Amino acid sequence: xxxxxxxxxxxxxxxxxxxxxxxxxxxxxxxxxxxxxxxxxxxxxxxxxxxxxxxxxxxxxxxxxxxxxxxxxxxxxxxxxxxxxxxxxxxxxxxxxxxxxxxxxxxxxxxxxxxxxxxxxxxxxxxxxxxxxxxxxxxxxxxxxxxxxxxxxxxxxxxxxxxxxxxxxxxxxxxxxxxxxxxxxxxxxxxxxxxxxxxxxxxxxxxxxxxxxxxxxxxxxxxxxxxxxxxxxxxxxxxxxxxxxxxxxxxxxxxxxxxxxxx
Numbered sequence: 675x676x677x678x679x680x681x682x683x684x685x686x687x688x689x690x691x692x693x694x695x696x697x698x699x700x701x702x703x704x705x706x707x708x709x710x711x712x713x714x715x716x717x718x719x720x721x722x723x724x725x726x727x728x729x730x731x732x733x734x735x736x737x738x739x740x741x742x743x744x745x746x747x748x749x750x751x752x753x754x755x756x757x758x759x760x761x762x763x764x765x766x767x768x769x770x771x772x773x774x775x776x777x778x779x780x781x782x783x784x785x786x787x788x789x790x791x792x793x794x795x796x797x798x799x800x801x802x803x804x805x806x807x808x809x810x811x812x813x814x815x816x817x818x819x820x821x822x823x824x825x826x827x828x829x830x831x832x833x834x835x836x837x838x839x840x841x842x843x844x845x846x847x848x849x850x851x852x853x854x855x856x857x858x859x860x861x862x863x864x865x866x867x868x869x870x871x872x873x874x875x876x877x878x879x880x881x882x883x884x885x886x887x888x889x890x891x892x893x894x895x896x897x898x899x900x901x902x903x904x905x906x907x908x909x910x911x912x913x914x915x916x917x918x919x920x921x922x923x924x925x926x927x928x929x930x931x932x933x934x935x936x937x
């Protein structure tokens with residue numbers, strides 16, 4: 675055979691085979707019935723809390739001092755990002771330095787098992803165990819399938835593997851795959867407190883004190899006649915009389931003594 679003709683034959687076979695594979699793959703979606711079910715497990719929740727104080731706001735740029743003292747710069751904050759303060763939703767342009775802010779991130783993790791069942795029904799046209807099988811589908815078109823490892827086929831109520839398939843057998847096969855997955859969802863809550871009001875400067879208070887009226891002068895009462903104080907005492911008089919009597923007694927005694935000596 676001419677080598678050039680042989681090459682052209684090979685190329686033609688490849689092209690025809692490729693076109694056939696494409697056609698089979700396009701019809702596979704229409705001939706294979708697929709059912710998918712999802713079983714959800716028990717979800718778990720994790721709450722992460724971040725707190726800080728706004729120290730700088732300019733446009734859509736915000737700098738927050740976190741609880742650990744670090745500074746975090748949030749640039750290009752979206753207009754849709756809001757903070758709940760006193761029941762009101764404030765956007766980035768309504769934030770002020772000194773505001774206390776808190777961010778709660780609630781993460782919900784849900785395990786789930788996704789089960790996919792593919793059902794294929796057809797007549798065996800050709801089998802290459804244990805790799806592939808070509809079935810004639812209900813639309814009388816042939817379709818090639820890969821045989822999964824350990825796949826079983828139902829033939830007239832009897833179960834067999836790829837080695838038991840024969841041309842002309844009408845088979846029904848189900849491919850069941852289970853894929854564990856984890857669903858993760860997050861919900862973010864932002865809240866804040868307004869900074870305390872600035873202290874008001876002390877304002878002097880003008881106090882008006884009314885002077886109490888002077889009491890009316892009363893006419894001086896007439897003075898009562900003054901009584902002389904009693905300064906005299908009877909004690910000196912008694913003493914004087916005592917001395918007098920003592921003198922008389924001494925004189926009498928002296929006279930009596932003199933008379934007695936003369937007699």
